[in-house]
Amino acid sequence: MAKQAEGKASVSPGTQVTLAIGQRSTKQRAAVATALRDIDDFRSAQEIFEIVKSRGDNVSLTTVYRSLQAMASIGDIDVLLNSEGEALYRRCGQRSGHHHHLVCRKCGFTVEVEGPAVERWTHDVARKQGFTDINHTLDIFGVCSSCARKAKTARV
Amino acid sequence: MAKQAEGKASVSPGTQVTLAIGQRSTKQRAAVATALRDIDDFRSAQEIFEIVKSRGDNVSLTTVYRSLQAMASIGDIDVLLNSEGEALYRRCGQRSGHHHHLVCRKCGFTVEVEGPAVERWTHDVARKQGFTDINHTLDIFGVCSSCARKAKTARV
DNA sequence: CTCTTATTGATAATGATTGTCATTAAATCA
DNA sequence: TGATTTAATGACAATCATTATCAATAAGAG
Ligand SMILES: [Zn+2]
Ligand SMILES: [Zn+2]
Ligand SMILES: [Zn+2]
Ligand SMILES: [Zn+2]
Numbered sequence: 001m002a003k004q005a006e007g008k009a010s011v012s013p014g015t016q017v018t019l020a021i022g023q024r025s026t027k028q029r030a031a032v033a034t035a036l037r038d039i040d041d042f043r044s045a046q047e048i049f050e051i052v053k054s055r056g057d058n059v060s061l062t063t064v065y066r067s068l069q070a071m072a073s074i075g076d077i078d079v080l081l082n083s084e085g086e087a088l089y090r091r092c093g094q095r096s097g098h099h100h101h102l103v104c105r106k107c108g109f110t111v112e113v114e115g116p117a118v119e120r121w122t123h124d125v126a127r128k129q130g131f132t133d134i135n136h137t138l139d140i141f142g143v144c145s146s147c148a149r150k151a152k153t154a155r156v
Numbered sequence: 157m158a159k160q161a162e163g164k165a166s167v168s169p170g171t172q173v174t175l176a177i178g179q180r181s182t183k184q185r186a187a188v189a190t191a192l193r194d195i196d197d198f199r200s201a202q203e204i205f206e207i208v209k210s211r212g213d214n215v216s217l218t219t220v221y222r223s224l225q226a227m228a229s230i231g232d233i234d235v236l237l238n239s240e241g242e243a244l245y246r247r248c249g250q251r252s253g254h255h256h257h258l259v260c261r262k263c264g265f266t267v268e269v270e271g272p273a274v275e276r277w278t279h280d281v282a283r284k285q286g287f288t289d290i291n292h293t294l295d296i297f298g299v300c301s302s303c304a305r306k307a308k309t310a311r312v
Numbered sequence: 313c314t315c316t317t318a319t320t321g322a323t324a325a326t327g328a329t330t331g332t333c334a335t336t337a338a339a340t341c342a
Numbered sequence: 343t344g345a346t347t348t349a350a351t352g353a354c355a356a357t358c359a360t361t362a363t364c365a366a367t368a369a370g371a372g
Contacts, residue, residue, distance in 0.1 A: 022317095022318075023318075023319095024317090024318055024319065024368085024369045024370070025369075025370090026318090026319065026320080026368085026369075028319080028320070028321095029319090044359085045359080045360085046358095046359080059320090059321095060320070060321045060322075061321090062320075062321060062322080062323090062360095062361090063319080063320055063321070065359095065360070065361085066319080066320085081237055081239075081241050083237075084241075084329095084359095085237050085240075085241025085242065085243070085328090085329095085359090086241065086358095086359070087241070087359085087360085102281060102282055102285055102287060104287070105289070111285050113281050115277055115281070117273065117277065118274055118277060121271055121273065121274060122294075122296050125258060125269050125271070125296065126258055126296050126298050129258055129267050129300075130300060130301035130304075131258060131260070131296075131298030131299060131300055131301070132298060132299050132301075132304050133261070133298050133299045133304075134296065134297070134298040135296075135297055135298070136294070136295060136296045136297065137293060137294065137295050137297075138278075138292065138293065138294045139292060139293050140278050140281065140282050140287075140290065140291075140292045141290070141291055141292065141293075142282050142287030142288060142289050142290040142291070143287060143288050143289045144285070144286060144287055145286035145287070145288075148286075148288050148289075178348095178349075179349075179350090180337085180338045180339070180348095180349055180350065181338075181339095182337085182338075182349090182350060182351080184350080184351070185350090200328085201328080201329085202327095202328080215351090215352095216351070216352045216353075217352090218329095218330090218351075218352060218353080218354090219350080219351055219352070221328095221329070221330080222350080222351085240328095240360095241328090241359085241360095242327095242328070243328085243329085
């Protein structure tokens with residue numbers, strides 16, 4: 001069995017891919033990682049597949065799915081489900097740990113937010129009810145000022 | 157056009173169905189509403205379809221979907237997406253308005269929770285970033301004390 | 313270079329949800 | 343009550359994101 005310590009391996013100029021033990025560094029995964037560096041919004045696997053393709057890299061949709069899942073399971077990227085239950089992915093800011101997202105419903109523009117008070121509250125509520133192994137989801141959706149402006153203009 | 161004021165119409169002994177303007181009272185929707193009264197957990201449309209059937213009522217899966225959506229859009233029942241993006245439905249406590257859920261990952265046991273401070277926080281954060289038309293999702297998951305007990309016993 | 317096996321890609325399959333459309337039956341009214 | 347209107351239903355096809363298969367490829371250890 002090929003063992004390998006967890007760590008960074010540069011597989012493409014300017015892009016770093018975190019690998020779990022036993023994982024291999026491939027150009028496909030590097031291509032996905034690179035595409036994620038270019039965008040700052042939450043995007044679906046299909047959209048990321050298109051972005052990768054438009055950059056000239058050729059990766060199958062299946063592999064895009066697998067790469068995103070691998071990255072997400074390591075915590076390298078964030079996942080959130082939109083109101084349709086579709087998974088959206090995003091490479092978030094420098095490992096700021098647990099955080100939440102304020103996402104524009106129209107353009108995907110995302111702001112990372114943290115709220116220690118909220119974290120405390122959810123935990124307290126759950127423990128008070130006797131729950132253990134607690135986790136939570138918290139996402140804020142809205143229309144960013146840019147999109148709101150556009151909508152107003154378009155209506156004229 | 158058949159106009160009708162919004163209100164309650166009893167369509168089955170012991171069950172009340174809220175109707176929007178223009179909607180009709182049918183035995184199928186009543187059957188779904190009755191099934192929802194019997195359960196206290198969040199369930200998928202498919203599961204509710206089975207429950208309705210097991211009670212002797214015959215409603216097509218398509219209609220179960222439509223009934224649940226209609227009830228949810230009025231706010232008569234709550235919807236939440238599980239980690240797979242599947243919609244789960246539940247008839248919640250007496251119209252307590254906006255609230256959130258603490259759900260057992262194992263058995264589905266649910267506790268309704270409210271947190272004015274969290275509501276204020278999400279709204280403030282979003283507005284501070286210039287967002288409008290704001291909404292949010294907040295769900296807490298864990299293992300209820302009952303399930304935790306069972307797990308400990310089973311392991312012996 | 314050789315070998316092991318993780319990874320890929322083409323494709324089929326899954327599974328929840330939605331669309332279609334002819335038929336049924338509430339609600340309204342003569 | 344019987345006729346009329348059209349919301350609602352049901353059987354079934356269609357979507358669409360995601361997963362499963364499996365043979366072919368290639369990373370990386372020795
Ligand atoms: Zn994030
Ligand atoms: Zn949190
Ligand atoms: Zn509720
Ligand atoms: Zn809330």
